[in-house]
Amino acid sequence: MKKWIYLCLLGGAAALGSCSGSRHADAPKGKVSIIPMPASVTEKQDSFLLDKHTVIVASGEADRKTAALFNAWLKEFTGYELDIKEQGDRNAITLHSGNDSTNAEGYTLNADSKGVTINGNSSAGTFYGVQSLIQLLPVQKAEAMYIPGVSITDAPRFAYRGLHLDVGRHFFPVEFIKKYIDLLAMHKFNTFHWHLTEDQGWRIEIKKYPRLQEVASKRKETMVGHYSEDNQQYDGKPYGGYYTQEQVKEVVKYATDHFVTVIPEIEMPGHALAALTAYPNLGCTGGPYAVGTKWGVFDDVFCAGNDSVFTFLQDVLDEVLPLFPGKYIHIGGDECPKVRWEKCPKCQTRMKQEGLKDAHALQSYFIQRMEKYLNSKGRQIIGWDEILEGGLAPNATVMSWRGIEGGIAAAKQHHDVIMTPGNFCYFDHYQSQGHNEPLAIGGFTPVSKVYSYEPVPAELSKEEAKYIKGAQANLWTEYIANTDYLEYMVYPRASALAEVLWSPADKRNYDNFVERLKVHVKRLDQKKVNYAKHVFEVTGTVAENDKGVAVKLDSKLDGGKIVYTLDSTAPTLQSTAYTGPVQIQQSGTLRAQVFQGDKPFGNEYSQRFLFHKGLGKKVTLATPPGKEYDPGNAAALVNGIEGLASYNDGQWFGYNGKNMEAVVELDSVQDIRLVGMNTLNLRNNWVYPPKQVTFSVSEDGKTYKEVYKQTAFSQTGINQVRGKVDARGRFVKLNVTNFGTIPAGAVGAGSPSWLFIDEMIIQ
Numbered sequence: 001m002k003k004w005i006y007l008c009l010l011g012g013a014a015a016l017g018s019c020s021g022s023r024h025a026d027a028p029k030g031k032v033s034i035i036p037m038p039a040s041v042t043e044k045q046d047s048f049l050l051d052k053h054t055v056i057v058a059s060g061e062a063d064r065k066t067a068a069l070f071n072a073w074l075k076e077f078t079g080y081e082l083d084i085k086e087q088g089d090r091n092a093i094t095l096h097s098g099n100d101s102t103n104a105e106g107y108t109l110n111a112d113s114k115g116v117t118i119n120g121n122s123s124a125g126t127f128y129g130v131q132s133l134i135q136l137l138p139v140q141k142a143e144a145m146y147i148p149g150v151s152i153t154d155a156p157r158f159a160y161r162g163l164h165l166d167v168g169r170h171f172f173p174v175e176f177i178k179k180y181i182d183l184l185a186m187h188k189f190n191t192f193h194w195h196l197t198e199d200q201g202w203r204i205e206i207k208k209y210p211r212l213q214e215v216a217s218k219r220k221e222t223m224v225g226h227y228s229e230d231n232q233q234y235d236g237k238p239y240g241g242y243y244t245q246e247q248v249k250e251v252v253k254y255a256t257d258h259f260v261t262v263i264p265e266i267e268m269p270g271h272a273l274a275a276l277t278a279y280p281n282l283g284c285t286g287g288p289y290a291v292g293t294k295w296g297v298f299d300d301v302f303c304a305g306n307d308s309v310f311t312f313l314q315d316v317l318d319e320v321l322p323l324f325p326g327k328y329i330h331i332g333g334d335e336c337p338k339v340r341w342e343k344c345p346k347c348q349t350r351m352k353q354e355g356l357k358d359a360h361a362l363q364s365y366f367i368q369r370m371e372k373y374l375n376s377k378g379r380q381i382i383g384w385d386e387i388l389e390g391g392l393a394p395n396a397t398v399m400s401w402r403g404i405e406g407g408i409a410a411a412k413q414h415h416d417v418i419m420t421p422g423n424f425c426y427f428d429h430y431q432s433q434g435h436n437e438p439l440a441i442g443g444f445t446p447v448s449k450v451y452s453y454e455p456v457p458a459e460l461s462k463e464e465a466k467y468i469k470g471a472q473a474n475l476w477t478e479y480i481a482n483t484d485y486l487e488y489m490v491y492p493r494a495s496a497l498a499e500v501l502w503s504p505a506d507k508r509n510y511d512n513f514v515e516r517l518k519v520h521v522k523r524l525d526q527k528k529v530n531y532a533k534h535v536f537e538v539t540g541t542v543a544e545n546d547k548g549v550a551v552k553l554d555s556k557l558d559g560g561k562i563v564y565t566l567d568s569t570a571p572t573l574q575s576t577a578y579t580g581p582v583q584i585q586q587s588g589t590l591r592a593q594v595f596q597g598d599k600p601f602g603n604e605y606s607q608r609f610l611f612h613k614g615l616g617k618k619v620t621l622a623t624p625p626g627k628e629y630d631p632g633n634a635a636a637l638v639n640g641i642e643g644l645a646s647y648n649d650g651q652w653f654g655y656n657g658k659n660m661e662a663v664v665e666l667d668s669v670q671d672i673r674l675v676g677m678n679t680l681n682l683r684n685n686w687v688y689p690p691k692q693v694t695f696s697v698s699e700d701g702k703t704y705k706e707v708y709k710q711t712a713f714s715q716t717g718i719n720q721v722r723g724k725v726d727a728r729g730r731f732v733k734l735n736v737t738n739f740g741t742i743p744a745g746a747v748g749a750g751s752p753s754w755l756f757i758d759e760m761i762i763q
């Protein structure tokens, strides 16, 4: 085979044409499986054979660097690398970069038996063309590899495609940060948001302020378990770390070579406890302070009335700016309690002098003053959406994280927006409802949900939509202490977001993405990424029918066999094979597992069901639950599944400051012996028990009679309400009264409390 190729190449141009035709006539046809999906792909009949004799043709420094990166990748994969030449036309991968600044990241890629040509609109485009080329190569290692013949025309949908990493709560070494960036670039992300300062640690060397290294980069110990637990425990182990300026430069250079811009975040005025510990005069009370050892939001923030705070921050930025050549500097702005400012004479004086009507205006003053400084240095600020409160700084870009409302408001004010709404873009959320997931902050954001995200809110006009520059996933690391778990949280959710941000909206198709993901994870294997496998696990979907509810089991695993049990025993290969939806006919646990050959793959599906008269029956809600805690379907109130104490399972109906009323309609008038429901009490998380719960029963749906009432709910966590009754009817009504405003002294004081209700039970 090899020798024959040499003969072919020696045959001259005319011979080469016919030769290459036959050379590849029956070549194995590789599949095109690129993530993110390119804008346009046309497959051809022939293919290109890459081997040791293939050369890369590249001129210009940037393209030669990209060629060298391709070589580095190839060497790691195959053990050999290619010659890089200025010229050449046979058996070549030719890189060329144009000068199109309007669509700089676009490229075309043509591969056929004669060669591969990548034409980038700029050197960034060429780089992305090479990323696509790598994904055209087979995932199996071989001396010679076929690249399927293809014609690709591609460009990103959004200009800003970001991933964030919090190194404050936990610190990750430079080598890992490079790997993180490498994976970003592989997915055509172009921005790394490096969250460098936090309450629990300051992580960037500032030479003028040595106590940031000596004091602010270290904490005494770290809390274990979840923040919401009543009895908080600590590990007793000192923790710390920071990046030297030399290391930061090394990271930024690495990122630049991978066409990734690094945006540093220096948080202000909140999340500043570590800095205050090092320099207590920067706080309103003067301290003493201690670097945070628990998670959450702290009242001690930078004093807004003290000019030395601004001097300090400007000095810090004077050292930060030369390290980061990009135009954006993120200055935080989120979660800044105002309680210290309200009592601080300096802050109060500032408010009077500047004519600021409230503490929000003072925060706005703070941000605007820093913006002015950064603008004077030729930089633009980004802030979290709280910077809208009290008035937006004139040139600020807004990062919308508390949902999409901040992004909408900023776009309407003609400010640039980066979308990072929690429900879709927070990769610290759980990605599975499996019971053996490692501890996470909460939420539930599976890959499919990330994939479904549409960054441009429907509320915006076409003109306003132009201000949505893109989106970003955030990775807060309170509960993420090591790189294995970190990668597990990011991939493949980031692969899904990459496609949201790069590919044309009409090219997005989840099933097709999952097919490509089957190939893509092998590329992640090559890079030793500890990605999560939930996409291929067995999943269960509960649907109501005239007999109650049935569970549809599914797995995207090729050739997987699904088995299940209903008697709580662990499913084995010998258990009942799944053939169609499983009807729930009694209380118990449905356990299912997909097998690959004779080995179980991934987590099992395990769901306890309560069988009762209301199961799958029609539910009418007087008011819909709050958007953040809405199962999305009233039927979930009687689906047999009780919401869990972790409240991230999509079962709870959450009402923020509102009462709940639900009516369940049975098939006929019947005897009712028990009515019930569960409610949640997690005061640290703003979830309060109800003031009162009543159940009433009716035969006609018009005239109701109260059958049960309860006003005390003493448990922390889940409170089960179960009322023995002697009633007869067809309609059962549940009325629940919200606790109301969170009392003074409690977490979230003054805000409306959440009321959480799930599984209404009728026996």
Ligand code: ACM
Residues within 6 Å of the ligand: 334, 335, 384, 401
């Ligand atoms: C944030 O998640 N506090 C921006």
Ligand code: ZN
Residues within 6 Å of the ligand: 283, 284, 302, 303, 304, 305, 306, 340, 341, 344, 345, 346, 347
């Ligand atoms: Zn103050």
